[in-house]
Amino acid sequence: MSELLARAASGDRESAPVGYARVLGEGVDTSHGPILYLDDITVSFDGFRALNKLTLTIDVGELRCIIGPNGAGKTTMMDVITGKTRPDSGTAFFGQTIDLTRLSEPEIATAGIGRKFQKPTVFEPLSVFENLELAMKTDKRARHSLRAKLNSEARDRIAEMLARINLFDSAARLAGELSHGQKQWLEIGMLLMQEPQLLLLDEPVAGMTDHETAKTAELFVSLAGSHSLVVVEHDMDFVERLGGKVTVLHEGSVLAEGPLAEVQQDERVIEVYLGR
Numbered sequence: 001m002s003e004l005l006a007r008a009a010s011g012d013r014e015s016a017p018v019g020y021a022r023v024l025g026e027g028v029d030t031s032h033g034p035i036l037y038l039d040d041i042t043v044s045f046d047g048f049r050a051l052n053k054l055t056l057t058i059d060v061g062e063l064r065c066i067i068g069p070n071g072a073g074k075t076t077m078m079d080v081i082t083g084k085t086r087p088d089s090g091t092a093f094f095g096q097t098i099d100l101t102r103l104s105e106p107e108i109a110t111a112g113i114g115r116k117f118q119k120p121t122v123f124e125p126l127s128v129f130e131n132l133e134l135a136m137k138t139d140k141r142a143r144h145s146l147r148a149k150l151n152s153e154a155r156d157r158i159a160e161m162l163a164r165i166n167l168f169d170s171a172a173r174l175a176g177e178l179s180h181g182q183k184q185w186l187e188i189g190m191l192l193m194q195e196p197q198l199l200l201l202d203e204p205v206a207g208m209t210d211h212e213t214a215k216t217a218e219l220f221v222s223l224a225g226s227h228s229l230v231v232v233e234h235d236m237d238f239v240e241r242l243g244g245k246v247t248v249l250h251e252g253s254v255l256a257e258g259p260l261a262e263v264q265q266d267e268r269v270i271e272v273y274l275g276r
């Protein structure tokens with residue numbers, strides 16, 4: 001356990017720096033502001049600025065798409081949010097109190113930020129049901145003493161998730177037998193079983209059929225409101241279906257932001273991305 005976590009766990013809230021509300025079990029505080037706040041973030045690799053004074057705010061319950069040309073900094077931005085990459089300078093907050101630049105990757109995941117990478121990673125030899133069961137967030141001590149009750153609750157939660165991710169009829173199938181799109185849904189379901197408040201999704205519909213893409217858009221729209229979502233995507237039809245605000249990244253900064261129809265008309269966006 002890190003020193004800071006140890007301090008938080010010992011109840012030393014006064015001296016614990018900002019950033020430990022969730023670790024202390026109090027949840028992310030969004031009472032007066034956005035769920036994600038990035039301000040003036042710069043990340044350099046050997047002098048090259050992958051992020052250049054990036055400022056971005058995501059509201060609670062928002063569904064935001066991030067688009068932009070290759071090398072614009074989209075992945076680096078996700079890496080900063082999840083603690084994989086430390087910014088050289090700038091501010092990154094989850095809610096009002098959780099300073100992401102001071103937490104490790106596991107601490108950030110525990111705080112309520114879930115990330116889905118482009119390639120699906122499910123446990124192929126296990127069934128769809130077992131994959132969701134494994135991913136479920138449970139209190140092991142409580143499960144020991146209240147086994148029967150929690151088991152039925154757990155089954156209900158898994159059944160709800162199966163319906164939500166369009167896999168209700170595939171519960172007993174091995175994950176390895178699913179189509180690419182179904183594997184992606186299963187992994188999204190596994191992420192949701194962890195009850196994240198903010199979901200980061202990297203090109204979730206790459207390689208999906210048109211039907212799977214449309215179903216995925218429906219799923220994300222249904223998650224917005226109760227979750228906040230940041231979706232990096234190149235598929236403009238999908239982005240249009242999601243219907244949220246779009247941020248265009250270019251050379252590590254925000255080039256444009258607004259409804260898709262608006263950014264599509266922006267000459268600078270056409271020049272660097274859409275018009276190619």
Ligand SMILES: Nc1ncnc2c1ncn2[C@@H]1O[C@H](COP(=O)(O)OP(=O)(O)OP(=O)(O)O)[C@@H](O)[C@H]1O
Nearest residue numbers: 045046049050068069070071072073074075076077
């Ligand atoms: N670890 C690293 N070392 C050096 N350069 C890096 C590293 N990670 C990213 N870069 C560079 O930073 C820039 C931004 O990369 P990033 O992967 O964030 O872009 P992206 O918008 O996600 O692109 P894509 O759409 O191709 O995934 C690129 O020029 C990339 O080569």
